[in-house]
Amino acid sequence: MTTTRAERTVRAQRTAGLVGHHYRVSDFYEVGREKIREFARSVQDPHPAHRSEAAAAGLGYDGLIAPLTFGSLVAMVAQQHLFDEIVTGYDPSEVLHTDQRLRFHRPIEVGDRLICDVVLDSFRQAAGSDILVTKTIMLDQHEAPVQTMWTTLVAYGR
Incomplete structure (x- = not known):
């Protein structure tokens, strides 16, 4: 999907205005x-605590503990909600x-029952692209922090 320069400008202005926006999945x-x-098999992590109680x-x-990057599965779902519901207008491709x-x-x-709070942490433009940083705060069922992730995404304008 090709967007016009005017459409990209409107999208960028709208997205910049959402910095600091917080929502809970x-x-x-x-x-x-x-x-x-x-997951441990897929990332080839041989640590026995991922396989043996x-x-x-x-x-x-x-019980088993997850490999360090397991939280990325949960964060991807949370960030998808961000782009589907809040920061709209970006083509995933x-x-x-x-x-x-x-x-x-x-x-x-x-x-663990993991809950995610997601924040659009920052937005800037460089070389014709939008650069977004999301912050995902993963909490357990007792609201205790488990992981915090910052993800940088570059949206190329066409």
Whole structure:
């Protein structure tokens, strides 16, 4: 989908006005044992605490713990809501994920019900592209922080 310069300008102005906008995804993500195992296999993470309850218990956990990047699954869903509902008008084929920064507060564990708060953290334009940074704050069912992620996305204008 090709957009005109005027359409890109309006979209950019609207998006810039949304910096600081905060919303909570309306549903939670429940972390399952087999999903952790599947994810660990897919990213080729051999740590035994991702596959064996006994290994996780040896580290002081009640069940499997997820690989560090497991939270990206949950954050992708949350960020998709941001683009579907708040920061609209971007064609996914024109958006490039360029950077990811993570702060780990504690490991993700089997049984966690993860909730995401998403903020459009910053917006700027450079070289004809829109550069958006989202901040996703992942909380557990007790509202305790699990991970905080900053994702930089570049939307190329056509």
